[in-house]
Amino acid sequence: MFPPFARLSRGPGRRTPQQAHRLAGDGTAVLLDVRETPEWEAGHAPGALHLPLSRLVAGAPLPAAAQGRTVPAICRSGHRSRQAARLLAGRGVRAADVTGGMTAWARAGLPVTGRGGSGGVVA
Numbered sequence: 633m634f635p636p637f638a639r640l641s642r643g644p645g646r647r648t649p650q651q652a653h654r655l656a657g658d659g660t661a662v663l664l665d666v667r668e669t670p671e672w673e674a675g676h677a678p679g680a681l682h683l684p685l686s687r688l689v690a691g692a693p694l695p696a697a698a699q700g701r702t703v704p705a706i707c708r709s710g711h712r713s714r715q716a717a718r719l720l721a722g723r724g725v726r727a728a729d730v731t732g733g734m735t736a737w738a739r740a741g742l743p744v745t746g747r748g749g750s751g752g753v754v755a
Contacts, residue, residue: 644718685712
């Protein structure tokens with residue numbers, strides 16, 4: 633039996649890079665990269681939206697394309713994305729963090745693109 637209020641206290645979900653890639657690819661979710669701009673420019677998941685955690689913490693709204701959608705957040709290693717997912721969940725967004733971040737994403741052989749659509753690297 634669940635303790636009282638167990639459902640109310642449940643935080644955001646977690647997704648593997650493969651799950652996040654699949655959800656973003658089929659349009660079920662919008663991947664949100666919360667790294668800082670130089671990291672994003674070095675390499676990010678194709679189709680991801682960019683909103684640094686620093687701006688999210690300062691109250692920036694989600695990009696319009698993410699409004700009303702499931703939002704897996706991703707960073708380099710998973711620390712910032714977990715913070716972002718908790719913050720977004722607190723705002724009522726269906727949020728998750730991507731375990732292992734872009735490092736795990738690249739290790740899984742998932743695509744990484746850089747500035748101008750060129751091949752990217754995880755910074």
